[in-house]
Amino acid sequence: MYIGPFEDVKKVGKVAYRLNLPVRWGHVHNVFHVSMLRKYTPDPSHIIEYEAILLQEDMTYEEQPIRIMARELKVLRNKEIPVVKVFRQNHMEDEAAWELESQMYEKYPHLFYFKLDVVL
Template identity: 50%
Template sequence: MRTKLNFGTAYHPETDGQSERTIQTLEDMLRACAMDFGENWEKYLSLVEFLYNNSYHASIKMAPYEALYERKCRSPLYWDEVGERRMLGPEIIEITLQKIKIIRERLLAAQSRQKAYADSRRRDICFEPGEHVFLKVSPRKGIYQFGIKGKLKPKYIGPFEIIRLVGKSIYELALSPELAGIHNVFHVSSLRKYVADPNHVLKYEPLDIQPDLSYEKKPVKILDRKEKILREQTIPIVKVLWRNHQVEEATWETEESMKNEYQHLFR
């Protein structure tokens, strides 16, 4: 079939959230179909499916039908059940072509709307070789977080010098020796511009950065304790100060999970 496997990558609308965008497009198509054809809209679902699979998709640079069968669709129109092979008169062909035109217009409108949505969320940020940027790293995701408030925020380390532009919105950085095990090519969304200041003294906090740009959360001490009432039960929670984070970033965790994982904090 001469197919080629391409792994999905983050930060690109072609793969990131593709299912959600496709579902939204289908909803727009069905809504327009119901408005245009009234109570008999379900009769035209086969045409909607045909046009969707035979329309150009920017993400794959061709129609889904062409991607699957490696040729453009040139099948004749049949209004009857599968297996019936009788010639259609010019009148019903003309009606069908009119319906196809309406559905195609609605499909293009839905696809354009979703493209505009994706474009509105993009950031046109450019860096030049020789500039310095901060690199975003995030704490490892755990199962002990109690609620979303107080969640540990990503940190920025660096600054690091930009060596070159590798591809669209992709940059190669000159990382420090302690980060030698990390691939030094990053998407622009993981970078933040550093503005040089002679009076700026950078305080470097050593972190054990993993290849996926995450670091392990390590608690320093318990700052407070209280009980949270959920329906008919009371859950004790504790306020935890984490290493490499300020007091303002302390989070509330369940006391039970913290005791199981970090017993030394309660001695």
């Protein structure tokens, strides 16, 4: 997930930039390697809306899964491993990740209950 854009204040060395971060992020180190940055092309019609993310004191947050998008059996030699594609909060659909079905079911069993139509 990317957050920003932020103004780069100055280049630090050959591969790092110091950014002008919001004051409320004062405890976050403001120097980033170029691999963590994306170039922003200015567009006057572009309106940036920030989605609030609840950060804990140690600057972490829990990514809550919203739904299971797909299920597959991965075959490794002669072993089949069930995996699920998980769509998480604060992410785009193309950022959904494959997780072990057993671990997801253990932590989030409510994602596996499907509404079944029963015809009597």
